[in-house]
Amino acid sequence: MDTELPLADELAAVFARLSNVLLNEETVAHALKLITEAAVLAADGAAGAGVSLIDSNGRRSSEASTGTIVLEADSFQYDLGQGPCLSAWASGHPVDIADVRTDLRWPEWGQAADELGLRSCLSVPLLAGNLAFGAIKIYWAKPHAATHRQSHLLELFAAQASIFLVNVQARERGRMLSEQLKSTLTQRDIISTAKGIIMAGQGIGKHDAMLHLMARAHIENRTLPDVAEEIIESTPGLDHDQG
Known part of the structure; x- marks a missing residue:
C-alpha cells in the first residue's frame, strides 16, 4: 500500500528496525539480510532484492538475497560479465x-532474466566516499515497475545502507566485508591511475575504462590491482613508485 509519508520519514521507519538489531547483533551477514528485507519493503510488488559485493580481485558475489530468483538473476550477471548490478558498480550511478x-x-542477461520471469530491475551502487564497493538491487516481475518515487527512495536507502555497512565492517575486522573494503580502498589509487591511462589511450569514459579493467582481470584470471599495476608499469613517463 502506498503511503503519503515524506521520503525521509519512510527511510527513517525502514532503518529503525535495522538500527535496533545492529545494537545487539553486529554482524555483517545479519546486516546484509536486513538490508535486503528493507529494500523489498521500500518497493511495492517487488519479486526480490539483494546485495552484491565485489572485491579487489574482481570477484562478484551475492552476499544476501530475499529468494532464489535473485540469486539466479545475479549469477547470470556474474557468468556473462554483464548486467545492471555490474554496470552500477562500474559507473557508480x-x-x-x-x-x-x-x-x-x-x-x-536480459533474455536470461526474462526466462526467470523478471521484467524490470533497479540497481543502485553502495558507495564509500566516491568508491563503489557493491550494489543493491530490486527485481520486479512486471515491466516499468520502478517509479521516480521508488527510485529516489532506493537511492536514499542505498546511501544509508552504505554507511551502516562501512560502520559494521569497522567493528567486524577480519570478516569478509572488512577485508573487501580495506583491500579495495588500499588499491583504489592504482586502479584509478590505470583507468586514466586506458581512458586517455582508448578515448573512452570512466565507466567503459573500468569495465575494460574488469574484463581483462577476468579473462587473465588476475586481480584488478595486478592488471592495473602492469598497465602503469608499461606506460612510459609515469612515476612507477606506487608503494
Whole structure:
C-alpha cells in the first residue's frame, strides 16, 4: 500500500528496525539480510532484492538475497560479465531497466532474466566516499515497475545502507566485508591511475575504462590491482613508485 509519508520519514521507519538489531547483533551477514528485507519493503510488488559485493580481485558475489530468483538473476550477471548490478558498480550511478525485453544494453542477461520471469530491475551502487564497493538491487516481475518515487527512495536507502555497512565492517575486522573494503580502498589509487591511462589511450569514459579493467582481470584470471599495476608499469613517463 502506498503511503503519503515524506521520503525521509519512510527511510527513517525502514532503518529503525535495522538500527535496533545492529545494537545487539553486529554482524555483517545479519546486516546484509536486513538490508535486503528493507529494500523489498521500500518497493511495492517487488519479486526480490539483494546485495552484491565485489572485491579487489574482481570477484562478484551475492552476499544476501530475499529468494532464489535473485540469486539466479545475479549469477547470470556474474557468468556473462554483464548486467545492471555490474554496470552500477562500474559507473557508480544507478541503473534502471524498465523492461528486459526492450532494453538492449545487456541482451544476453536480459533474455536470461526474462526466462526467470523478471521484467524490470533497479540497481543502485553502495558507495564509500566516491568508491563503489557493491550494489543493491530490486527485481520486479512486471515491466516499468520502478517509479521516480521508488527510485529516489532506493537511492536514499542505498546511501544509508552504505554507511551502516562501512560502520559494521569497522567493528567486524577480519570478516569478509572488512577485508573487501580495506583491500579495495588500499588499491583504489592504482586502479584509478590505470583507468586514466586506458581512458586517455582508448578515448573512452570512466565507466567503459573500468569495465575494460574488469574484463581483462577476468579473462587473465588476475586481480584488478595486478592488471592495473602492469598497465602503469608499461606506460612510459609515469612515476612507477606506487608503494
